[in-house]
Amino acid sequence: AGLTAALAAHEAGATVLIAERETRLSGSTALSSGLIPAAGTRAQQAQQIDDSEDIFCADILHKNRDSADPIFVQQIVQQISKTIDWLSESYNIPFRVLDNFLYPGHSNHRMHAVPETTGIGLLNRLEAAVAAKGIFVVTDALITDLIVDKNDMALGALCQRPNKDVEHIAASSVILACNGYGGNPDLIAKHIPEMKDALYFGHPGNQGEAIIWGAALGAELAHLSGYQGHGSVAHPHGILVTWALMMEGGIQINKNGLRFSNEHQGYSEQAVSVIGQPDQVAFNIFDQRLLDLGRGFDDFVKAEENGAVLRAESCEALAEMLAIDRVVLEHTLRECQDYASQDILDSFGRRFKPEQILKPPYYAVKVTGALFHTQGGLKVNARAQIQKPNGAAFENIFACGGAACGVSGPDVSGYLSGNGLLTALSLGEIAGRFAGGRV
Ligand SMILES: Cc1cc2nc3c(=O)[nH]c(=O)nc-3n(C[C@H](O)[C@H](O)[C@H](O)COP(=O)(O)OP(=O)(O)OC[C@H]3O[C@@H](n4cnc5c(N)ncnc54)[C@H](O)[C@@H]3O)c2cc1C
Structure with a gap:
């Protein structure tokens, strides 16, 4: 600016x-x-x-x-x-x-x-x-x-x-x-309490002086509870994993193997949804087509180089790799296929496209939610x-x-x-x- x-x-x-x-x-x-x-x-x-x-x-x-x-x-x-x-x-x-x-x-x-x-x-x-x-x-x-x-x-x-x-x-x-x-934990705790313990992914030097000086001058402040979150930061690597994967067919599941939201609503609010899952993490699940798409982004390449992107040849292998119940995971993936083939909205309001149905081999990245900026x-x-x-x-x-x-x-x-x-x-x-x- x-x-x-x-x-x-x-x-x-x-x-x-x-x-x-x-x-x-x-x-x-x-x-x-x-x-x-x-x-x-x-x-x-x-x-x-x-x-x-x-x-x-x-x-x-x-x-x-x-x-x-x-x-x-x-x-x-x-x-x-x-x-x-x-x-x-x-x-x-x-x-x-x-x-x-x-x-x-x-x-x-x-x-x-x-x-x-x-x-x-x-x-x-x-x-x-x-x-x-x-x-x-x-x-x-x-x-x-x-x-x-x-x-x-x-x-x-x-x-x-x-x-x-x-x-x-x-x-x-x-x-x-x-x-x-x-970058100011006290101001975050005051105005955005739901993110007070979340990872801050922005510049640490942004300490909120503008609103502190403005308040002292009697200037008007607005929407202090508003912010950009992100529900897809590789954990524990701390690398952004592009949301394009979700928009083009990928899904997020929790440690129980269940989807928990409409990934297409936006990556910002997804930060709160992911933090609300067991251990405050989720898995991004995608396939080869989406891996190729992700490789067009520098951060994704970095995530891959750092070992954040895991590969499994089948649903069974994916379940074992992520320590998730196989039956539950199979059910989750099948449900997405059914929504796509029947062309109906899922229970969260997302529409799946038949051409984007995930196919083995599968890929997974463990992610957490983060605060990007206010x-x-x-x-x-x-x-x-x-x-x-x-x-x-x-x-x-x-x-x-x-x-x-x-x-x-x-x-x-x-x-x-x-x-x-x-x-x-x-x-x-x-x-x-x-x-x-x-x-
Ligand atoms: C990982 C990530 C990805 C993002 N991707 C996008 C994106 O693709 N598109 C998008 O629209 N937004 C994106 N954002 C948000 C975007 O980065 C910010 O909204 C934008 O950079 C804000 O610009 P700015 O100039 O206000 O702040 P900044 O770029 O943070 O600049 C503020 C500068 O002020 C300096 N400063 C602060 N306090 C003082 C002080 N007291 N004295 C002197 N200097 C000071 C800081 O050191 C800093 O250099 C992303 C944010 C993150 C964290």
């Missing part, structure tokens, strides 16, 4: 400084899969993908059950396609749309990725663009507080260096791009300015990415794939343009 904001603010004429607490730029963006949803981009047109902003808005609102502000959602959706096209044309960051499977809840293929198809690839390209513009990046610079006058105008920020020296950074505008509070945060207006509960804006304090309240509503199930980078890049550009334009 911060890099996008910096590019936009620089274009608007500002002298920009990025303060980063780590020794190098990283954040959750670097850990992410780097997939950004957008409708109506040039990349989609080039791949002849028919999509529209209206359908994308409807998908977001359907997923969060209309619990996010529809006008804000529309603004974000309209912005993200412009942001993708702008980054591609002005900074030579190429995007292509993943078109080999649909992420849960998306009506069309709209996940944009840089050629590396990784978050680190995206970050490296944004960092190179920032460097080419001569924008200042100060690392090992922990911002510990904002300096704000009695009229709610930011004057700058306090910055602590590794030797504990404190520097004052003067600024005509401040953009908060320090993500949410996933989705609640500072409420922002159409200029990405933070605001008070009465709607009054803080004129020169902006928020973007995980620092701002996103479009997922107050619940884990409201997270539509890609909602994270969606508001990182779109709000980043908006914040940068308005903050830079104030100079």
Whole structure:
């Protein structure tokens, strides 16, 4: 978010400084899969993908059950396609749309990725663009507080260096791009108690300062219980196993050999379902066709290299390997076949397709549920300015990415794939343009 904001603010004429607490730029963006949803981009047109902003808005609102502000959602959706096209044309960051499977809840293929198809690839390209513009990046610079006058105008920020020296950074505008509070166990216990003991899979440096400073200033905070979870992190390896396996026919079973949810509802809420199973684990079950699909993802390859992917020649061998009752496992697999051949919804509401029926040899990965990032945060207006509960804006304090309240509503199930980078890049550009334009 911060890099996008910096590019936009620089274009608007500002002298920009990025303060980063780590020794190098990283954040959750670097850990992410780097997939950004957008409708109506040039990349989609080039791949002849028919999509529209209206359908994308409807998908977001359907997923969060209309619990996010529809006008804000529309603004974000309209912005993200412009942001993708702008980054591609002005900074030579190429995007292509993943078109080999649909992420849960998306009506069309709209996940944009840089050629590396990784978050680190995206970050490296944004960092190179920032460097080419001569924008200042100060690392090992922990911002510990904002300096704000009695009229709610930011004057700058306090910055602590590794030797504990404190520097004052003067600024005509401040953009908060320090993500949410996933790395702060106290805030998680307070706002998202169901994940207080769960694995946190995001950047540890995201400690929630934006909402702490915002609360102290009397700014409005919203949807602090909202977050992105993920129900498919290889255990104990700690490697993301792509949800594409589930979308294309794979299933999740628990240690008793039983399915426990509709895997197609979304990987975010599946974190809670998996954590609710015996020993807080589940097994992803898939076959050769899906193994080949998984091998298209870097993380999956890493999981395989680390021995997380197990193979069994038959259902019986699979049951033995996973220490599951064979009769129960056979029944579970047969049920999925029956749902597919009879073309009926299963008891959780999932529709199985006949061409996706799992066939031996089978593969299994033991997984657990994890917290990826928080989705609640500072409420922002159409200029990405933070605001008070009465709607009054803080004129020169902006928020973007995980620092701002996103479009997922107050619940884990409201997270539509890609909602994270969606508001990182779109709000980043908006914040940068308005903050830079104030100079
Ligand atoms: C494994 C994983 C996969 C994901 N995949 C996707 C995906 O494919 N698509 C998607 O849309 N979303 C995905 N997400 C979510 C996505 O990564 C985040 O929503 C997004 O990166 C948020 O961007 P950001 O700029 O707000 O935060 P970050 O990228 O985390 O950047 C915040 C930066 O601020 C720095 N910082 C924090 N506090 C301070 C401070 N006090 N002083 C100075 N610096 C500070 C941090 O060190 C960090 O570098 C994924 C998340 C994870 C964990």
